[in-house]
Amino acid sequence: MTKTVTKQKASPPTSLPKCKTGIPGLDEITGGGLPKGRPTLVCGGAGCGKTLMGIEFLVRGAMLHNEPGVFLAFEETAEELAQNVRSLGFDLDELIEKKKLAVDYIYIERSEIEETGEYDLEGLFIRLGHAIDSIGAKRVVLDTLETLFSGLSNLAILRSELRRLFRWLKEKGVTSVITAERGEGSLTRHGLEEYVSDCVLLLDHRVEGQISTRRLRVVKYRGSAHATNEFPFLIDEGGVSVLPITSLQLQHKASIERVSSGVPALDAMLGGHGFFRGSSVLVSGTAGVGKTSLSCHAADACCQRNERCLYIAFEESEAQLLRNMRSIGLDLEPWVKKGLLRFQVARPTMNGLEMHLASIHKQVEAFQPHLVIVDPITSFLSTGTDTEASSMMVRLVDYLKSHQITALLTNLNHAGSVLEQTSVTISSLIDTWLLLRDIELNGERNRGLYILKSRGMAHSNQIREFLLTENGVQLTEVYLGPEGVLTGSARLSQEAKEKATAVQRSLEIESKRGELARRQQALEAQIAVLQLQFQTDKEEMERDIASEQAYLEKLEQSRHEMARSRKADSNGLPAPTKKGRK
């Protein structure tokens, strides 16, 4: 892809010169505009915008590139034409007055004309030549030459004159646009593509599911690289704009700046700082899980940083959103008044997808927001098929990314669908994906939030309970216990139960402690009693011992005395006691 890009960028100087149309997007897909000095065929069915594209080519050429133009109208008069495009902000009369534009109405009615022999279309040439010369035109639009086929019957002359006309236009060096009605099985009804072979644009207006989408395709561009896809384009109050998927080149910058999600606990889960600036954030979940509330928090945080936020709501009106957010303590009204927050509220079915995309583009260009919230993207599904919706989302996300605008998208999952899947299959585009889910347990429904992915940051893998309180969104840790994940009143009751158990346990401990103390006391008492008894016994025994001893001493004494009294050779020695006993 990068290869072709560089090629395209490098080629213009060497390849054929181009004439910028000034129509937004068209110059990008044609690699710089229409072939300069050559005719371009714009074909398509009725009402697909050929005439308008022609007019815009001239008006923008005159206004932006200072190239006057001639409009040769075969179908509408100059007055009708001016009136038709006035609603788009083009003032043809003023341009005509300034000699930036010349309109010539050519009227051919077969019933008024009789053909008698040889003729040519010199009259047309003269008129065109005169118009070109009178204002020095560089651009010419012929809308539509095919009227000639219905007005003139001599095809041989007509064809040779057309061939001459295109040669003549090339010689004049004017860049011309020739419109033609689309034919069955061929690009144009009368085979004009035979003559105009340099560049062919095909416009298409399709209605699918009651919603119309305009598309443009570069069928052919001789001598130039060009995009070959079908590109949606639209016609609104600003004229034609083509919406190329330019940003599929994936070259957007990556900011390392973080922005808060508005919920501190969520920021903490996102590595502590919130989202990356310019990243795409998806909040998905089933109905009523709080996607909008979370989005409004982000909007609030954005405005608090003094940044602008564009809120695109498809389900609620601005007043309703403001009221509802007030109920969770989030007053967004001051931001609206301050001009930091802008709501764009529309029913999804009001426009086709492309119109939505374009109006978002316009709003973004005009408002230059830092954060764009789309709530919800699933609404786009009701206006298109899956592929269209996802291609549109790709372009939206890319567009916002390339402008470094943080995108917060909400996705409504339908009950029963796989949560880890977005309805518009854009999950791979998303940098940070928050999943809100309800957890049903014990007859109640609670909200849980977790981060499914978040590129480029260390993020929490925990499920948090998501509470909508009077003070906004709060995240609490869910109860993780032996009985699994518990939320809501189950969590509360579990917590109460735990508290009760804890209290009981502590009571038990208390009583055990008491018992222990008592036992100790008892033991100590017993010990005291025993000691007392032992003391008594000891004393008694000591007394016995003492009396025993006293007896013995007495006995000895008396024996001594007896021996002394019995003569015994008393040498005054104690020995005689022994002797005396023997």
Next chain:
Amino acid sequence: MTTQTKSNGHGVQTEEPKLWQLRLYVAGQSPKSVAAFANLKRLCEEHLAGEFEIEVIDLIENPRLAKDDQIVAIPTLVRKLPEPIRKIIGDLSDTERTLVGLQLRSSTK
């Protein structure tokens, strides 16, 4: 006033009720233009003797004039009077068709 303008060119005005006012647009002296003028003159003299006037306009000289009569093809003969306006394109070599175009003869003939 019964002046008959036999001649070509920027004829004399008459109030003859049967006056045919014809205008021939040409581009310079191209063969087709020359042929158309010759054919027209011949035809008028044959069928409208004395009741016509022919004005020849050269668009190369006056390109501005092409707008008024919505001229695309060259040569174009415009029957200004009697009304309604009729346009006949080509070199008028097909006399029958020219007469039909001028409503000098019904187309069914």
